[in-house]
Amino acid sequence: MxxxxxxxxxxxxxxxxxxxxxxxxxxxxxxxxxxxxxxxxxxxxxxxxxxxxxxxxxxxxxxxxxxxxxxxxxxxxxxxxxxxxxxxxxxxxxxxxxxxxxxxxxxxxxxxxxxxxxxxxxxENTRYVELYQKAYQLVQKNRLGKIWLVRTLIAGSEVARYSDKQSWVGKKKTGGGIIIDAGVHSFYLLKWFFGEIKNLRTFYWHTLGTDAEDNAVVLGTLEDGTHFDSQFSDTAQQPWTERLEVYGEKGVLIGDQLSDPPLKVYNGPMDDEGETVQVQYDPLGWKIRSVMEEIKDFVGSIVEKREPLVNPNDAAYAVKVAELAYKKSEELNYFE
Ligand SMILES: NC(=O)c1ccc[n+]([C@@H]2O[C@H](COP(=O)([O-])OP(=O)(O)OC[C@H]3O[C@@H](n4cnc5c(N)ncnc54)[C@H](O)[C@@H]3O)[C@@H](O)[C@H]2O)c1
CATH class of the missing domain: 3.40.50.720 (NAD(P)-binding Rossmann-like Domain)
Incomplete structure (x- = not known):
């Protein structure tokens, strides 16, 4: 060879x-x-x-x-x-x-x-997802003006693996719950788009009865003053989706892998049609494509002796935020 x-x-x-x-x-x-x-x-x-x-x-x-x-x-x-x-x-x-x-x-x-x-x-495939790359360019170009609120959602079904006693998924010791599993994707995205997080608060709950949380909401403020809320669900019976909403002074960006088209920008309260931003609608393939890009970037980074797109410091930061999210968390219990 x-x-x-x-x-x-x-x-x-x-x-x-x-x-x-x-x-x-x-x-x-x-x-x-x-x-x-x-x-x-x-x-x-x-x-x-x-x-x-x-x-x-x-x-x-x-x-x-x-x-x-x-x-x-x-x-x-x-x-x-x-x-x-x-x-x-x-x-x-x-x-x-x-x-x-x-x-x-x-x-x-x-x-x-x-x-x-x-x-x-x-x-961290987030960085290679076409929808996020296009959204990032729009935010960078100040297309939405000052950003007031960011919302992220990661939702799909891990019901089978949580329910399987042999699986490592959805057990505190072997995998942790959705905050460490999916949370790191959104915390990485927030860092990439907007910078560090100033404070946060978490609410979580258990639908499937394992010792790890299968649903959570993390709310907080970024260092630049933008508010965010990040939602996570492992009990959504649909193809895996990720959603990003960025609410700015001049407009709003709504991205969702299950919507066709997946990404639109709305230019104010009277813009009922919105502007389509070119992103491939591929509800079952978007993640695979992003992972394949990530692999090629990894190989390229070694062969070409350059940094990969994802800086490990930012991936580590996402773990730090997940730790904080657990520390500042409260279980939702409606009946007490
Ligand atoms: N980026 C993404 O979107 C994404 C999607 C899915 C999974 N993941 C991540 O990928 C990793 C694996 O997830 P998965 O869904 O493929 O899990 P999986 O359970 O499907 O696969 C894990 C494999 O590891 C093997 N294994 C377990 N313990 C082992 C050991 N001690 N020695 C050798 N083999 C062992 C199991 O037999 C299994 O085949 C996790 O970190 C997960 O968070 C990322």
Missing amino acids: DESVLKIGLMGLGEVSMMHEAGYNEEPRAHIVAVCDRDEQLAKSRAEPYGAKHYSDCEELVNDNDVDTVDIMLPHRFHYKYAKKAMLAGKNVLIEKPMAMKYKEARDLISTAKAVGVRLAVA
């Missing part, structure tokens, strides 16, 4: 790994040489098309000298552990969100990458 081609090892071969794999398949500068999943049969079948090695213990992949770059798509509780081990073994690391379950661990990963001299990147 060409020495300049990255030799990728995949850790965790579940739902999101298909999207990562699709990205690597379009990237001639990377080749999957090893895969790992505790489900050995799964690992074997996923290794086959690439003639790759397969492991059921991630320690073995960490110690495989033929792998120079590791992509971690494991349950949240393993992110820090394997990202650290892989970097200490001299490998570049791409890690799924949240980059760690604790801010302190996220910071430690950033310092480790610097000390060892490897690339650490976070798979």
Whole structure:
């Protein structure tokens, strides 16, 4: 194999790994040489098309000298552990969100990458979503004037995995609830668009009866004075969607992956039609496309020796906000 081609090892071969794999398949500068999943049969079948090695213990992949770059798509509780081990073994690391379950661990990963001299990147696909990229340009160009309020929503169905006692999803110890899982996407987006958060308050509730919250609302104020509210639901029986509403002095931007067209700008109270901003309506494909772009950017960042679009400091900041959101939280209980 060409020495300049990255030799990728995949850790965790579940739902999101298909999207990562699709990205690597379009990237001639990377080749999957090893895969790992505790489900050995799964690992074997996923290794086959690439003639790759397969492991059921991630320690073995960490110690495989033929792998120079590791992509971690494991349950949240393993992110820090394997990202650290892989970097200490001299490998570049791409890690799924949240980059760690604790801010302190996220910071430690950033310092480790610097000390060892490897690339650490976070798979925060938000940055690669077409709707958000177009919305960001409009906000940057001051199309809406001074921003008064920002609202975000992430909603979809994790009902099956919360209800599955064997799944790591929706359990405090292995994955955490929706604030650490989906919250980090919106907290990253707020930081990217508007900067840091000044204060916040969280309300959450449990619909499905596990020990992790499956619905939450985080309300707050950004450092620049803009108010925000971010809503999250793992019990929405619909295709996964994300919604962004930006309310400015001159106009309002409404984006929703389940609307056709997905992005419009309204120029004042009398503008009942709004202006369509060109974004592909692709309710089942928008996320996959963003993840594939993220993979290509990751590979490009190593090969071209440049920074990826997502700065790990901002991904770590999102974990910090999630921590604060838990600290400042209150469970909604209507009957007490
Ligand atoms: N960016 C996004 O939009 C997005 C979407 C989905 C998932 N994710 C993230 O991707 C990660 C994985 O999520 P998923 O939905 O693919 O989970 P998943 O449960 O579908 O896949 C996880 C895989 O890891 C394997 N595994 C678990 N423990 C292991 C261990 N100790 N050693 C080896 N293998 C082990 C499991 O067998 C499973 O195949 C999470 O961090 C999640 O938050 C991100």
